[in-house]
Amino acid sequence: MLSYNIYSGYSFSSYFEYPLMVTQDVVMLVVFLLFTGRLSPTLLVPATAAVYFAYSVASGSLPHALITTLVVSACLKFYM
Secondary structure (H helix, E strand, O other): OHHHHHHHOOOHHHOOHHHHHHHHHHHHHHHHHHHOOOOOHHHHHHHHHHHHHHHHHHHOOOOHHHHHHHHHHHHHHHHO
């Protein structure tokens, strides 16, 4: 949702809580993995892919129809 809001050009005040929650979740996940000994270099590939995908969406290099489809399909999972 964060990348969709950035891509669509919505004002920052309308989705301000999303970047804070995403940052909090990432920090908590890294701390958890670090203290349980599960933080490994193999997690670097999926993390890099996720960052690249988020950047691609936010920068506008993906078509708007694809981004809208991703948001709609993600929202439909909650209703089914």
